Structure formats: structure tokens, C-alpha cells
Amino acid sequence: MTKPFDQKKILITGAAGFIGSHLTERLLDEVATVRAFIHYNSANSWGWLEKLPKEKLSRIEIFSGDLRDPNGVRQAVKDIDIVFHLAALIGIPFSYHSPDTYVDTNIKGTLNILQASRSEKVQRVLITSTSEVYGTACYVPIDEKHPRQGQSPYSATKIGADALGDSFFRSFDLPITIVRPFNTYGPRQSARAVIPTIITQVSAGAKEIKLGSLTPTRDLVFVKDTVEGFIKLAECDSAIGQEVNIATQNEISVGKLAETIITFMESDAKVIRDADRFRPEKSEVERLLGSNQKLYNLTNWKPGYSLEDGLQATIDWFRSGDNTRFYKSQIYNV
Numbered sequence: 001m002t003k004p005f006d007q008k009k010i011l012i013t014g015a016a017g018f019i020g021s022h023l024t025e026r027l028l029d030e031v032a033t034v035r036a037f038i039h040y041n042s043a044n045s046w047g048w049l050e051k052l053p054k055e056k057l058s059r060i061e062i063f064s065g066d067l068r069d070p071n072g073v074r075q076a077v078k079d080i081d082i083v084f085h086l087a088a089l090i091g092i093p094f095s096y097h098s099p100d101t102y103v104d105t106n107i108k109g110t111l112n113i114l115q116a117s118r119s120e121k122v123q124r125v126l127i128t129s130t131s132e133v134y135g136t137a138c139y140v141p142i143d144e145k146h147p148r149q150g151q152s153p154y155s156a157t158k159i160g161a162d163a164l165g166d167s168f169f170r171s172f173d174l175p176i177t178i179v180r181p182f183n184t185y186g187p188r189q190s191a192r193a194v195i196p197t198i199i200t201q202v203s204a205g206a207k208e209i210k211l212g213s214l215t216p217t218r219d220l221v222f223v224k225d226t227v228e229g230f231i232k233l234a235e236c237d238s239a240i241g242q243e244v245n246i247a248t249q250n251e252i253s254v255g256k257l258a259e260t261i262i263t264f265m266e267s268d269a270k271v272i273r274d275a276d277r278f279r280p281e282k283s284e285v286e287r288l289l290g291s292n293q294k295l296y297n298l299t300n301w302k303p304g305y306s307l308e309d310g311l312q313a314t315i316d317w318f319r320s321g322d323n324t325r326f327y328k329s330q331i332y333n334v
Contacts, residue, residue, distance in 0.1 A: 004030070004234075004235045005027060005030040005031065005032040005082075005234075006030075006031055006032075008032055008033070008081045008082055009032075009033045009035065009079055009080050009081045009082075010027060010032045010033065010034050010035065010080065010081065010082045010083075010084065011035045011037060011063075011076060011077060011080040011082070011083045011084070012024050012027070012034060012035070012036055012037065012083075012084045012086065013037040013067060013076075013083070013084070013085045013086055013087035013113065014037070014085075014086035014087030014088065014128075015034075015036030015037060015038060015047075015049060015060075015086070016036065016038045016039070016045075016046055016047025016048055016049050017047060017048065017086065017087075017188075017190075018048070018184070018186075018188045018189045018190060018223070019086055019128075019181070019184055019223060019226060019227065020036075020048075020084075020086045020087070021047065021048035021049055021051075021052070021188055022186070022187075022188070022223050022224065022226075022227050023084060023086070023227050023230055023231075024036055024049065024052075024060065025052055025056060026224075026227045026228075026231065027231070028056050028059055028060070030231075033061070034059070034060050034061065035060075035061040035063055035076065035080065036049060036060050036061065036062050036063065037063050037065060037067070037076050037087065038062055038063065038064050038065075039064075039065075039066065039067070039087070040064040040065055040066055041064075044064070046062060048188045049062075051188075063075075063076045067087050067105055067109035067112060067113070068104050068105060068108055068109050068112070069112070070112045070115065070116070073109075073112040073113060073115075073116045074112075074115075074116040074119065074120075076116070077113070077116035077117055077119075077120045077122065078120060079120075080117075080120065080122055081122065081123045081124070082122070082123060082124045082125075082126075082234060083113060083117055083122055083124070083125045083126065084126050084128075084230060084234070085110065085113045085125065085126065085127050085128055086128045087105075087109065088105060088106050088109075088128065088158070088161075089101060089102050089105045089106060089154070089157075090130075090154065090190075090192075091154070091190075091192045091334050092132070092152045092154045092155075092279065092283075093192070093279070093334035094192075094334045095152055095153040095154035095157075096152070096153065096280075096283075099153035099157075102153050102154055102157040103157055103160075105157075106154075106157035106158060106160070106161050107157050107160045107161050107164065110127065110161040110164055110165065111164055113125070113127075114164060114165065114168045114174065114176075117174060118168065118172055118174050122174075122175075123175065124175050124177070124234055124240070125165070125174060125175060125176050125177070126176075126177050126178075126179050126230060126233060126234055127161065127162065127165040127176060127177070127178045127179065128179055128181070129158055129161075129162050129178050129179060129180035129181075129243065130155070130158050130180065130181065131180060131181065131182040131183065131219065131245070131247070131288050131290060132151070132152065132154065132155040132158060132285060133148050133149075133150075133155055133158050133159045133162060133180070134146050134147070134148065134149065134285075134288070135147075135148070135149025135150070135151040135155065135285055136149070136151070136284075136285050136286040136287055137286075137287040137288060137289060140251075140287065140289040141247070141249050141289050141290055141291035141293075142245070142247075142288065142289060142290050142291060143245070143291040143293065143294065144180070144242075144243045144244065144245060144291075144294055148162075151282065151283050151284075151285055152279070152283050162178050162243065165178050166178065166241075166243070169240070169241045170241075175240045175241075176240065176241065177233050177234075177236075177239045177240060177241075177242055177243075177244065178242070178243040178244070179229065179230055179233055179244060179246065180243060180244060180245045180246065181221060181226045181229070181245075181246040181247075182218070182219040182220070182221050182245065182246060182247040182248070182288060182290045183218040183219055183220050183221065183288065184220075184221050184222075184223050184226045184246075185220055185221070185222065185223065185310065185311075185314060186222050186223030186224065186310065186313065186314050186317075187223070187313070187314055187317035187318075187323075188223075188317075189223070189314075190333070191326075191327045191328060191329075191333035192333045192334055194211065194218075194254060194257065195220075195257070195261070195311070195314060196318070196327060197211065197329075197333070198211070198257070198258050198261045198262070199261060199265070199314065199315055199318045200318065200324060200327045200329035201269070201329045202261065202262060202265045202267045202269055203265070203318060203319065203324055203329070204324075204329045204330070206269055206329070207268075207269050207270065208269065208270055208271075208272045209258060209262065209269050209270070209271045209272065210272055210273075210274040210277065210332070211254060211255075211258060211271055211272075211273060211274065211277060212254075212273065212274065212277030212278045212279065213254065213273070213278055213279070213284060214253065214254050214255030214258070214271065214273060215253055215254070215255065215286065216253065216254055216284060216285060216286050216287065216288075217251040217252060217253050217254075217286070217287050217288060217289065218251060218252065218254070218257070218288050219247045219248055219249070219250060219251050219288050219289050219290045220248065220250075220252065220257075220307055220310070221246055221247065221248055221303065222303070222304075222305035222309075222310030222313070222314075224304065224305065225246070225248075225303045225304055225305055225310075226246050228301065228304070229244075229246035229295060229299075229301050230246075232295075232298075232299035232300075232301050233295070233298070233299060235299075236298050236299050238298055239298050239299070242294070242298070244294055244295050244298065245290045245291060245292055245294065245295060246290075246292065246295060246301075247289075247290025247291060247292045247295075248290070248292065248303045248307075249289065249290065249291060249292055250289070250307065251287070251288065251289040252307065255271065258271045259271070260307075260308075260311065261311060261315070264311060264312060264315055265315060274332070276332055277332055
């Protein structure tokens with residue numbers, strides 16, 4: 001039986017990262033030819049891809065480059081059928097003091113992907129957005145018509161990147177889908193995110209878990225569910241020209257999330273608020289609760305993992321092998 005991605009050549013930018021490495025691994029199960037765009041570094045590190053089984057790693061074409069360089073991007077896109085564009089700078093605190101790098105990577109880098117995809121006549125381009133473009137909810141559940149609010153330089157650059165993608169669909173008929181995951185979590189997530197922050201502090205034996213504001217709520221999506229959303233949208237012609245949320249339509253506060261993880265890990269640690277970890281008042285996104293109705297209507301996607309199951313799988317991963325050695329729980333990772 002032919003699979004939807006058979007004979008397709010796929011480029012994944014950000015393939016060495018959290019969601020990108022899971023998407024790469026999943027697409028290899030579809031017998032797809034995968035070209036992984038890796039940010040060039042002198043150590044020739046392939047990030048989380050190096051944790052994949054050798055059999056899978058041998059089937060990946062590694063392309064080292066820089067998203068900000070249009071010539072390298074054009075070379076990466078050559079002979080590609082489908083582009084999954086996940087590469088971005090994503091840390092919100094880091095965007096406060098280095099916004100120029102976010103413009104160069106998130107906006108100009110996305111423009112390079114769009115230009116190259118148009119030139120190479122790519123069949124599908126999936127641009128990765130973020131729920132941060134909505135800012136604090138004006139209403140819930142947040143659907144795709146919700147106003148955009150650039151409450152951090154990071155979110156502002158993602159709003160710009162989304163708008164560029166939409167403009168290329170409208171101006172040049174480039175077959176774009178803007179994929180907007182809410183707060184994805186799971187194995188391999190970077191230390192700057194709240195769930196790894198909690199788990200690694202507990203794993204290190206901390207009696208006080210340092211966090212920022214505890215009242216904001218988030219719609220947490222397990223990474224395997226996010227990946228399935230990407231794949232279903234890539235298979236769906238009706239999603240071309242659309243912006244689509246990936247969300248669970250459930251929310252939990254940061255404080256309650258921390259208590260849940262501490263209980264799962266059988267710790268007696270207490271949560272304390274660390275002033276250094278607070279966002280500026282007008283920059284904090286207080287509530288994110290997404291609608292997944294559009295995604296369901298297009299693809300029949302539903303989350304396969306409950307929050308409890310996803311958190312347990314994430315905790316188990318952090319506790320296995322030497323995975324925690326990549327994390328510095330004793331400092332605030334921005």
C-alpha cells in the first residue's frame with residue numbers, strides 16, 4: 001500500500017531541534033526521503049538527530065547551512081517536494097536583549113525559505129507559527145481569527161513571518177499552510193521551557209523549584225500529537241492557504257503544572273517565585289487556551305495523549321540514560 005509521502009523529497013529546517021527531530025524521525029516511518037537542514041557549527045553537531053538509531057540516521061541527508069543565507073537556503077530547497085519550516089529563534093527572554101537576531105532568523109530566514117520554495121516550485125510549504133502570536137487571550141478558546149498581539153520581540157517576528165507566508169500564497173500562489181502549535185512539550189525539549197525546567201530541578205534533588213509567574217495558563221500539546229498535526233496538514237489540500245492551530249482545548253496554570261510534576265516525581269519540593277524569571281508585566285502572556293476545531297474539521301486530528309500520559313512519558317525520558325546531562329538545572333536558561 002502506497003503511503004502519502006512515498007517518493008516525496010522532504011526538507012525539514014530546524015531538524016536538529018525539539019519538534020524538528022521528532023518530525024524527522026516520524027517521517028522516516030513514512031518511507032520519506034528526508035533532508036535535514038542543520039544550523040552550521042564548527043563541531044558539526046547534528047543536535048538531537050544524533051540520538052536517533054543508526055539505521056534511521058543513515059537515511060537522513062544532512063545539510064549544514066544558515067537560514068539567514070539565501071544562497072545556502074536555495075541550495076537546500078533544490079529538488080524538494082515538501083518543506084517543513086521549523087527553524088527559528090524561540091527563547092522569549094533572549095529576544096528582549098537580542099531582537100535583531102530574531103528579525104534576521106525568523107523573518108528574513110522565513111523569507112529566504114519562501115523565495116527558494118517559489119523558485120524551485122515546491123509542492124507544499126508548511127510554515128511553523130506559535131500560539132505566542134495571539135498574546136494574552138481576548139476570548140477563549142482562541143481560534144485562528146483571534147487578534148495578533150506582539151507582546152515580545154519573539155512573537156512580533158513570528159507574526160511577521162506568518163504574514164510573509166500568507167502574502168506569498170496570495171501574491172504568488174505558493175502552496176502555504178501556516179501551522180500554529182500551542183505549547184508543545186515532551187522528550188528533547190530545550191531547557192528554556194517550563195516543563196524541562198521543573199523536571200530537571202526536581203531530578204537534581206532541589207527542595208525549592210524556582211519559576212517565574214505561576215498564574216499564566218497554557219494549552220499543552222505532547223510532541224507526538226504536534227507531529228501528527230503537521231503530517232495531517234501536509235496531506236490535506238484543503239489546508240493550503242490556511243492558518244491552523246494545533247491545540248488540546250485544555251489549559252493548566254504554571255503553578256498547577258509544577259505541583260502535578262512534583263507529585264508524579266514523588267518529591268516534596270516547594271515552588272518559589274524567582275524575580276529574575278518574570279517577564280516584563282505587559283509582555284507576559286497570561287492565558288493561552290486554543291481551539292482545535294479547524295484542525296479537526298480539516299483532518300479529523302485529535303490529541304492522542306492526555307496531559308497525564310504526556311507528562312509521564314516526558315519524565316521517564318528525562319530519567320532514562322544520560323539525558324539530563326544536556327541540561328543545566330542550577331541556572332536560569334533563557
